Amino acid sequence: MTEFELIERYFNPLIPPAQRGEDCALLDLAPGEELAVSTDAMVAGRHFPEGAAADLVARRALAGSASDLAAMGARPLGCTLALTLPEIDPSWLAQLSRGLARGTSELKLPLLGGDTTRGPLTLTLTVLGALPRGQALRRGGGRPGESVWVSGSLGGAAAALEFPTMAPDEPLQQRYWLPAPRLELGQALRGLATAAIDLSDGLLADLGHLCRASGCGALIDPLRLPLHAQALERLGEDRARALALSGGDDYELCFASGVPAGQIEALGRRLGVALHRIGELVAEPGVSLVGAETPRHTGYQHFGGGREP
């Protein structure tokens, strides 16, 4: 199979007809909108287990990339995929194509184009989104005294990795394989949140980024963390809480806001997303925990010996 045949069979059917077969894809923004763009590479054996089902690999990569749009409050426009493949396996490619079709449809993130080459399995996604000019949620807008919130529950994706032989359709495994990027929440938080970040590297690491960008620190109450129910049940409270603090891949949003808690909670009810106030921003730099020494944690590091999922 040539590269052209491969693209023709497995990828072109996913691309809107108007975008196919040109040197670039064309996209329109609405008047007053600006563009948001982010690129992430997902490598087999590093960002997801070798031998994983192709449809799950595709859907998880799409969700993780779309989460960067959610963190800025952008609405999704589309994505490009650079795919590196060790071999041409038609059934694997058909499964990948089905996963891409489902993920791009669910996330309203149509495939606009891409490239295929031979090499170790890697999905490099560039996601494009749009948002009203000047209204992006950034990391650096938080101020001491504001509340710190997280969506959903934490630690489930990291807990799933502790059970590598569990079937992927178990609810705990789905927390790792099928994260739900908070695209609707991110857009609804424009004007309400002063700073936001998505949780890909773990709460302590990512909230640390938000604090550094905002020139402040955070004081978090570990007892307020929304632990993942199955992590709690299978691993016990201490481990579930540790994973909620340091485990990555949950793709929830963490944000700061100065508006009354009731207003944020009402937004969560309207969107059907649990929102939890877990602490506040403080003047002193760093992320501290109420009643505990902050565990040493550096977040995900591809180089330098950090955590490997």
Added chain:
Amino acid sequence: MTEFELIERYFNPLIPPAQRGEDCALLDLAPGEELAVSTDAMVAGRHFPEGAAADLVARRALAGSASDLAAMGARPLGCTLALTLPEIDPSWLAQLSRGLARGTSELKLPLLGGDTTRGPLTLTLTVLGALPRGQALRRGGGRPGESVWVSGSLGGAAAALEFPTMAPDEPLQQRYWLPAPRLELGQALRGLATAAIDLSDGLLADLGHLCRASGCGALIDPLRLPLHAQALERLGEDRARALALSGGDDYELCFASGVPAGQIEALGRRLGVALHRIGELVAEPGVSLVGAETPRHTGYQHFGGGREP
């Protein structure tokens, strides 16, 4: 060195301050503009020789990606880079960073963000451009009777690969390593060209794409092809002409136009780009050569046994 330190040292200085350290980069289009986007992966040993100088690798990858913007008539906005590295070699990375700095500056294509992971050396670039809505040069607008034009000269990049031990600063090698994407020409051709494509896979292959998209064919006069002077001198006329037809990586533009030749030639003089009328579009499908049997050619194929530079 951690991933954060690596990014901090070698890549963040290239990113405009307003774009650093967020989940997405933000970009603004002018009123009435639409966005053009394209993703390309460049793999060592496949798209460029292993062991090549890092600054040349960076500049060539940027130029090749920017050429897709030129082909659509887009003005460059910026790019993202997903970099896969086999190891952390500070002097290599510093050289890559210098090449990126120079290339992004020369092409007015600022680095907006990216990702680094460990693996076989690969540069995956996503380029973003803007153009007046509805005015993109597409592949499918050509009609029989229109003239077919190419810019610059052809076959030089492929000729360079026949001399792998030649110093990279020799003019012939520079044709391969430092192509000049025709960004200014592409923008100037909006409204004059009916169809356009950049020459990455070779004239016969790429003009074939344009013809298929336009629902017609082309009749080319091989004697009108602008042969690369050094390819001619070093390889002789027959080989230089064969490379001009089938060699890739020149990143010139090929376009169709129905306006009088003098008008196109005047545009070339104004921009300082040689523009050559090499034939015309015809009703019969396929690319044919005046006075010769068309050589069998399939263009660059990553899978399936095609040409490997």
